[in-house]
Amino acid sequence: MTYGARAVAVGLVLHPTKPVDPSVDTIVASTRGHAVRILAREIDRQRVPVEVEVVPDAQFVAEVDGLVALGGDGTMLGAMRLVVDRPVPVLGVNHGNLGFLVEVAPAQLPSALEQLTTGDFSIEQHECLEVGADGVELMTRFGFNDVVLSRSGRTGAVSIDLTVNDVHFGYYRGDAVVVSTPTGSTAYNYAAGGPILSPSSAAIVITPVAPISGISRPVVLGVEDRISLAPAADSAPIAIDVDGTLAGELRHGERLTARVRPEAAQVVRISATEHARRSRVKLSLLDLPLRPDQLLELIPLELRHKAEAAISQSRAPITDSP
Incomplete structure (x- = not known):
């Protein structure tokens, strides 16, 4: 397998702690037996076998033709951000929880x-903020x-x-404000009562x-709209989190802007239909007024031992991060 006149370079992005x-x-x-280079970043040098070529981060980003993210959604998001300036296909392998x-x-x-080798897959384009x-x-x-944008303290x-588009739209006063893409609409936005966007x-x-x-209430805007958020004089200190990672703080007199960058990432879908079906099931489970252990009562006895093992794994501390 070649990419033009050179070998394909596949980059590995590993969850920081999960095996x-x-x-x-x-x-x-x-x-x-194939003309494929496997690359990893310096941070993962001690976690990859000798067949994997460890390169500096800048070279990694410049040379990869595709990425495999091994972790959960946080690892996947981190991989997508790595190549946001030159999007390449990213395949996610779930070593996390819900995902x-x-x-x-x-x-x-x-x-x-094998499907990647034969070209039996599709690419799902993702925008970003x-x-x-x-x-x-x-x-x-x-x-x-x-x-x-949330409180950086407890009070x-x-x-x-x-x-919006240089016109004052209104103000918010509360615990936080979430600006979400369609991809992220099933995350914090959904938990806060926001709509799921296709x-x-x-x-x-x-x-x-x-x-x-x-x-x-939630406000839905178009991707061409220019958004600006500015703290009022009476606001508590504001922390800025981007994809669940602290990115900075916003103070009175400062202003945060957000715009949509289209086609900022290419996500590999082995079976887009099956992935969509599983995602709907996961969302349905989140809405059930039952804890994971209470779900066991809905499972036949002969299958419960497998379910119990899965629930035990889900109770492990969530450490997934980019």
């Missing part, structure tokens, strides 16, 4: 790699799920003015969290 060695070994074994973005289970990886802030050096500027409320919709949604006054 993903079996999947790495599967990928390495699948490329033997809405990642599609392939580790046991399915050999067959998924490109975030800027006057006078603030943001640690993360691209969000594929959401941007959240007070955030008070934020919303401007992945094909050209829209973003702004949802207040525990509103006290001002705009109290």
Whole structure:
């Protein structure tokens, strides 16, 4: 397998703590005898076999023709952000928990790699939010799920003015404000009572969290709309989180802007139909008024031991991060 006149370069993005060695070994074994380079970043040098070429981060980003993200949704989002300036296909292998973005289970990886070799897959384009802030050096500027403005302390409320296309739209006062893409609409936005947006919709949604006054319901805007959020004088200190990672703080007199960057990532779908079906089931489970252990009562006795093992795994601390 070649890419033009050179070997294909496949980059590995590993969850920082979860054991993903079996999947790495599967990928390495699948490329033997093919013109494929497997690359990893310096941070993962001690976690990959000798067949994997460890390169500096800048070279990794410049040379990869595709990525395999081994982890959960956080790892997948981190992989997408790595190549936001030159999007390449990203395949997600689920070593996390629920996982809405990642599609392939580790046991399915050999067959998924075979489908990649034969070209039996599709590409799902994803937009992202490109975030800027006057006078603030943001640690993360691209969000594929959401941007959240929330209290940086335990007291007070955030008070934020919303401007759309240079027109003052209103204000928020409450615990937080979530600006979400269609991809991220099933995350914090959904938990806060916001709508689920179709992945094909050209829209973003702004949802207040525990509103006290001002705009109290979600607002859906178009991807061409220019959004500006500015703290009011009476606001509590505001933390900026991008895809669940602290990116900076916003103070009175400063302003955060967000705009949509279209086609910012290419997500590999081995079976888009099956992935969509599983995602709907996962969302349905989130809405059930039952804890995971209470779900056992709905499962036949002969299958409960497998379910119990899955529930035990789900109770492990969630450490997935980009």
